[in-house]
Amino acid sequence: xxxxxxxxxxxxxxxxxxxxxxxxxxxxxxxxxxxxxxxxxxxxxxxxxxxxxxxxxxxxxxxxxxxxxxxxxxxxxxxxxxxxxxxxxxxxxxxxxxxxxxxxxxxxxxxxxxxxxxxxxxxxxxxxxxxxxxxxxxxxxxxxxxxxxxxxxxxxxxxxxxxxxxxxxxxxxxxxxxxxxxxxxxxxxxxxxxxxxxxxxxxxxxxxxxxxxxxxxxxxxxxxxxxxxxxxxxxxxxxxxxxxxxxxxxxxxxxxxxxxxxxxxxxxxxxxxxxxxxxxxxxxxxxxxxxxxxxxxxxxxxxxxxxxxxxxxxxxxxxxxxxxxxxxxxxxxxxxxxxxxxxxxxxxxxxxxxxxxxxxxxxxxxxxxxxxxxxxxxxxxxxxxxxxxxxxxxxxxxxxxxxxxxxxxxxxxxxxxxx
Amino acid sequence: xxxxxxxxxxxxxxxxxxxxxxxxxxxxxxxxxxxxxxxxxxxxxxxxxxxxxxxxxxxxxxxxxxxxxxxxxxxxxxxxxxxxxxxxxxx
Numbered sequence: 363x364x365x366x367x368x369x370x371x372x373x374x375x376x377x378x379x380x381x382x383x384x385x386x387x388x389x390x391x392x393x394x395x396x397x398x399x400x401x402x403x404x405x406x407x408x409x410x411x412x413x414x415x416x417x418x419x420x421x422x423x424x425x426x427x428x429x430x431x432x433x434x435x436x437x438x439x440x441x442x443x444x445x446x447x448x449x450x451x452x453x454x455x456x457x458x459x460x461x462x463x464x465x466x467x468x469x470x471x472x473x474x475x476x477x478x479x480x481x482x483x484x485x486x487x488x489x490x491x492x493x494x495x496x497x498x499x500x501x502x503x504x505x506x507x508x509x510x511x512x513x514x515x516x517x518x519x520x521x522x523x524x525x526x527x528x529x530x531x532x533x534x535x536x537x538x539x540x541x542x543x544x545x546x547x548x549x550x551x552x553x554x555x556x557x558x559x560x561x562x563x564x565x566x567x568x569x570x571x572x573x574x575x576x577x578x579x580x581x582x583x584x585x586x587x588x589x590x591x592x593x594x595x596x597x598x599x600x601x602x603x604x605x606x607x608x609x610x611x612x613x614x615x616x617x618x619x620x621x622x623x624x625x626x627x628x629x630x631x632x633x634x635x636x637x638x639x640x641x642x643x644x645x646x647x648x649x650x651x652x653x654x655x656x657x658x659x660x661x662x663x664x665x666x667x668x669x670x671x672x673x674x675x676x677x678x679x680x681x682x683x684x685x686x687x688x689x690x691x692x693x694x695x696x697x698x699x700x701x702x703x704x705x706x707x708x709x710x711x712x713x714x715x716x717x718x719x720x721x722x723x724x725x726x727x728x729x730x731x732x733x734x735x736x737x738x739x740x741x742x743x744x745x746x747x748x749x750x751x752x753x754x755x756x757x758x759x760x761x762x763x764x765x766x767x768x769x770x771x772x773x774x775x776x777x778x779x780x781x
Numbered sequence: 782x783x784x785x786x787x788x789x790x791x792x793x794x795x796x797x798x799x800x801x802x803x804x805x806x807x808x809x810x811x812x813x814x815x816x817x818x819x820x821x822x823x824x825x826x827x828x829x830x831x832x833x834x835x836x837x838x839x840x841x842x843x844x845x846x847x848x849x850x851x852x853x854x855x856x857x858x859x860x861x862x863x864x865x866x867x868x869x870x871x872x
Contacts, residue, residue, distance in 0.1 A: 373837070383869060384791055384837075384867050384869050385837075386791070388835075388837065389791070389826065389835060389837040389838060389867055390837050391837065391868075391869045392869075493870070493871060543871070544846075544871075545844075547870055547871040548839075548841070548864075548866060550870060550871075551789075551866050551867070551870045552864075552866070554870070555789055555790050561870075563870060563871055563872060564869070564870040564871075567869060567870065598872050599871050599872015600872065601872045650848065651846055651848050651849065653849075663871060663872055665839070665846065665868075665871075666871070666872060667868055667869060667870060667871045667872050668872060670836065
C-alpha cells in the first residue's frame, strides 16, 4: 500500500502525477505529496517500533510504491547524549545525531540515495548519476553497485582523495570536472536534459530529497517521540535542513509526537561559502550566490537550490544561522573528537563551531534539548587537519620517560610515583 | 552581432521543439525580449514581475551566472552563448 500521491509544486501547489520534475506553471521545484489522513489511520508509534531498524520503518512517509530495493542497512544511526561537549558549550541537554557511521558509506547521503535508487529501480532505469561534492558520489557508487545499476558520477576535480577513491572502488564511471560544484551541477542539469538517465539530484531530486526526512524522524523517535527544542544543521544546497523540518512537522501532524512545540531550526555554513547564512542575517530569503572558498568541500555550494526554503524555514521557526572560519572548522572537528570520541568531516567541524557561537551568543536554549546534526565521517577529509605525533623515539624506557617530559605529559607519571 | 540562446526541454513547447534560438541583442534583457518576439511566452516564463529573473531560473552568459555579472543588464558579445537552466538541481 502506498500513500504517495504524486509531486506537488512547493511554490504554487499544483499537483502532478506524471513523471515530471519541475512545475509547468511556475517552474518551481516539486515535492512528494502523501494522503496524510490515510497514513494517520495506520501509522502508529508501536507499529514503527516493531519494524527493522532502517529508514524503511517510516515507509508510509517515503515516495516509493513497491518493496524498496536499496537501503536495508541505512539509517537508525546513534543519537548520543553529548554531556562532555555540552559542558564545553554550556548546553545542558545536548545530543549528537551521528550519521558519520551511517551505512553503507558513512554519511547522511545514504538516506537520500536509498530512496532515489529504489525509485530508479521502480521506474525501470538502468543508469543513474549525480553531481557530487563527495559523500553523494560515494553513496551513489556503492548503492548502484549493489543494485546492479550503472553509475555516472560527476565531481569537481579538487575533491579530497578519500572521497574520490571511495567512489572509484565501486566501479562507478567517475568524471572529474575542472570546475567547482556549481559548474559540475550545471553540467549535470544539461546532461539530464540529453540522456535518459536518473540523476539523483536533478531529475530524481524530488524523491531523493525525501530521504532526508528520516534524519528528523529518527531524532524524534530516539528522544521518546519528542521534538527537540532546537536542531543545528549544516547547509550546502539547503535540502537536509528543510527536510528535517518537514519530517518533524509530519510527525506532529500525524499525532506521533508527545510534544506540541515547534523545533527552532538553526543552520551552519563555512564563512567561505555562506550564501544562506548571509540571507538569514540580512533578514530575507533572497539567497545571492557566492564563489565558494573553504576546506568544507561538502558544503561548498555557492548557488544552493533550496537556499530560499532553508532561509525561510530558519526564520519562520524562530531559529538562526551563523558561519565558521577555516580555523574554527578545524577546532570544531577536534573539539567534537576530544570530547565525544566522534571524528566528523569538515561539515561536522562547521556545525560544532557554529553551535559554539550560537550558544555563546545565547541563541540556543541552555536547559532544553538541542541536537547537532553530524552528517559525514572525518576519515574522508583528513587533509583538513595537520596533526602529527612527535618525533619517533628509540624502543627504550629511558627514551619514553624523556619523551613524556619533553611533551609535558608528566602529570600522569607523577601519580604513579606517589602510589 | 548575434548570440545563441540554449533552450532547456521545459521551454521547448514554446519554441516548436527548437533547442537553440539565434538572437541579436546587446544585453540579456534585450535577448530575452527578442526570443519572446520569436517565440511568444518565453518572457513570461523567464521574468517575474515583468523585469526580474524568475527565482527558479538560472541564466548563464558564456558559462557565468548573470547574478555575478549585471543580471539582466549583462552585456553580450558577438557569439555569446546564453544558457537557461531551471534552478531545481544539486545538493
